[in-house]
Amino acid sequence: xxxxxxxxxxxxxxxxxxxxxxxxxxxxxxxxxxxxxxxxxxxxxxxxxxxxxxxxxxxxxxxxxxxxxxxxxxxxxxxxxxxxxxxxxxxxxxxxxxxxxxxxxxxxxxxxxxxxxxxxxxxxxxxxxxxxxxxxxxxxxxxxxxxxxxxxxxxxxxxxxxxxxxxxxxxxxxxxxxxxxxxxxxx
Amino acid sequence: xxxxxxxxxxxxxxxxxxxxxxxxxxxxxxxxxxxxxxxxxxxxxxxxxxxxxxxxxxxxxxxxxxxxxxxxxxxxxxxxxxxxxxxxxxxxxxxxxxxxxxxxxxxxxxxxxxxxxxxxxxxxxxxxxxxxxxxxxxxxxxxxxxxxxxxxxxxxxxxxxxxxxxxxxxxxxxxxxxxxxxxxxxxxxxxxxxxxxxxxxxxxxxxxxxxxxxxxxxxxxxxxxxxxxxxxxxxxxxxxxxxxxxxxxxxxxxxxxxxxxxxxxxxxxxxxxxxxxxxxxxxxxxxxxxxxxxxxxxxxxxxxxxxxxxxxxxxxxxxxxxxxxxxxxxxxxxxxxxxxxxxxxxxxxxxxxxxxxxxxxxxxxxxxxxxxxxxxxxxxxxxxxxxxxxxxxxxxxxxxxxxxxxxxxxxxxxxxxxxxxxxxxxxxxxxxxxxxxxxxxxxxxxxxxxxxxxxxxxxxxxxxxxxxxxxxxxxxxx
Numbered sequence: 192x193x194x195x196x197x198x199x200x201x202x203x204x205x206x207x208x209x210x211x212x213x214x215x216x217x218x219x220x221x222x223x224x225x226x227x228x229x230x231x232x233x234x235x236x237x238x239x240x241x242x243x244x245x246x247x248x249x250x251x252x253x254x255x256x257x258x259x260x261x262x263x264x265x266x267x268x269x270x271x272x273x274x275x276x277x278x279x280x281x282x283x284x285x286x287x288x289x290x291x292x293x294x295x296x297x298x299x300x301x302x303x304x305x306x307x308x309x310x311x312x313x314x315x316x317x318x319x320x321x322x323x324x325x326x327x328x329x330x331x332x333x334x335x336x337x338x339x340x341x342x343x344x345x346x347x348x349x350x351x352x353x354x355x356x357x358x359x360x361x362x363x364x365x366x367x368x369x370x371x372x373x374x375x376x377x378x
Numbered sequence: 379x380x381x382x383x384x385x386x387x388x389x390x391x392x393x394x395x396x397x398x399x400x401x402x403x404x405x406x407x408x409x410x411x412x413x414x415x416x417x418x419x420x421x422x423x424x425x426x427x428x429x430x431x432x433x434x435x436x437x438x439x440x441x442x443x444x445x446x447x448x449x450x451x452x453x454x455x456x457x458x459x460x461x462x463x464x465x466x467x468x469x470x471x472x473x474x475x476x477x478x479x480x481x482x483x484x485x486x487x488x489x490x491x492x493x494x495x496x497x498x499x500x501x502x503x504x505x506x507x508x509x510x511x512x513x514x515x516x517x518x519x520x521x522x523x524x525x526x527x528x529x530x531x532x533x534x535x536x537x538x539x540x541x542x543x544x545x546x547x548x549x550x551x552x553x554x555x556x557x558x559x560x561x562x563x564x565x566x567x568x569x570x571x572x573x574x575x576x577x578x579x580x581x582x583x584x585x586x587x588x589x590x591x592x593x594x595x596x597x598x599x600x601x602x603x604x605x606x607x608x609x610x611x612x613x614x615x616x617x618x619x620x621x622x623x624x625x626x627x628x629x630x631x632x633x634x635x636x637x638x639x640x641x642x643x644x645x646x647x648x649x650x651x652x653x654x655x656x657x658x659x660x661x662x663x664x665x666x667x668x669x670x671x672x673x674x675x676x677x678x679x680x681x682x683x684x685x686x687x688x689x690x691x692x693x694x695x696x697x698x699x700x701x702x703x704x705x706x707x708x709x710x711x712x713x714x715x716x717x718x719x720x721x722x723x724x725x726x727x728x729x730x731x732x733x734x735x736x737x738x739x740x741x742x743x744x745x746x747x748x749x750x751x752x753x754x755x756x757x758x759x760x761x762x763x764x765x766x767x768x769x770x771x772x773x774x775x776x777x778x779x780x781x782x783x784x785x786x787x788x789x790x791x792x793x794x795x796x797x798x799x800x801x802x803x804x805x806x807x808x809x810x811x812x813x814x815x816x817x818x819x820x821x822x823x824x825x826x827x828x829x830x831x832x833x834x835x836x837x838x839x840x841x842x843x844x845x846x847x848x849x850x851x852x853x854x855x856x
Contacts, residue, residue: 216832235596235597235598237595238595238597239572239595239828240401240568240600240825240826240832241600241601241825241829242600245597245600246597246600246601251601253601254605256602256609257609264613274529274540278529278537278540279541283536287541297541298541300546300550301545301546301549303616304549304553304617304620305553307557307617308553308556308557310613311560311610311614312557312560314606314609314610315560315564315606315610318564318602318603322599322602323592324567324591324599325591328592331594331596332594338575338576339575340575341568341571341595342402342576343400343402
């Protein structure tokens, strides 16, 4: 199968996937249902805004970014408090008016700020990293009319690496969803 | 018939987005000012920017003179060691708070009306925090060693004093600034990708392509993005409350009568939101007019902001009453004297009554629907509130310090010309950044607006209003 020539002349091994273009969020939700029902697993959709429920309909698992953030925030808060405790109790204890070295109520503000700072930057940077950003090149940008994915068009891509992918069969399947345009996208 | 028209107006007011918007139309309206050719930029932008730049020049000149001469150029002295620099710092940081509150708290509470005002409100926050953050650094006396406040391994073997409110401020403000910038930038990424795809000019395209990091609108990316954005909002919300509480505690940790007060943190936070919403209205009203954004920033946004301004304003007034009550109830002679001096003092009593006018009397018209429907009235009230909140900080800080415990150390405070030039110059710094922002970045979050358009089309954002109107026998258009 791997050497079949596509309509654009590319070999299937150079193919990133088949991309169908739709006009509305409803159509792409329906298309996502059909794609999943047909057994495709390596799929993604590209929409101008976050369409509610599209990730579930494409069979995507929920993200674990919240747990990462909880962990990071806990560590950040602990380190923030430890820094102040270490400075005031171990490394440079100063007796001011007989107050305890570990005057913890005074340390709460900085502990809180460290928790927020570390958790916010972790969640932001992990989100970017897991999405592979910054990324200078992505094959999906070869799709004709893809600049309208940020405007008002909705794209569904079945990737060539999908175990069920078959150029002719998959093409026929996508045509049945009646997209406004169907493109073979090269890597 | 009059009643019916009035109901119709209310119905129109309740829409968070104008009728018959499409995804593409939102893009076109919002991106038009950004993508126009420099020659096609309206004249008002150039004029405004030039004025802002001139004020910024004054700011920079004052800063250079301050650094080369020392903080003796300010009117601060004993007993009023905290003059304009702290007044203006607290004023600016308060203005910043509404931005984060709109973007974080209203997102968490699922308020769809936040969407069209959150982007420029966040920009306002960041620029206000820049203006605010420079004040404590500049008033340090030796601003070039401000990093001594940071815990870093140094040859002196010293730690900063973590028990000091000055150090709390450093942590609070730097965290607030960096988290706000992160939140803002992450919110901007999909809109920057939109601009990348819309830009015709090669250089501009490259600029937005670099900023948007290769965002491709993939569903998996959206899923992580939306979750991350929500989580950032969840930590930003308590952050807002903590920052101004920390600043209030800077005061409350002292023993100065009138400052050593447990009402300070919530009272300061309410004041910050009050001043912040005033600034949101000051910026939103001309912006929607200038860029033709009336269908995206609707009367409902102005109405809701005005209601929030009224509510927080009343909390602030409650704070004034509690301050006076506590002064009396404490039975402490110095506290009582402070309150009397603040209200009836012959030199400074006028400031107190001016602030009562600005923050209490001037907001009372907001109870009326007709006033909340009038952008001009809202604009004027917001300006008065901004002045009022500045007066409030001036009264709390400078007037309180003039007459404290010892008769022998009573003194007066007069702002110098450099106090004023630094303050007016910081308005120029804010305006410069804001003019650049509205020219280079979309002032409305387009991707989030598209969600609203989608929602409006399919579920109808005014569904319940329509039903209620039908029940009252009104004809409903559209």
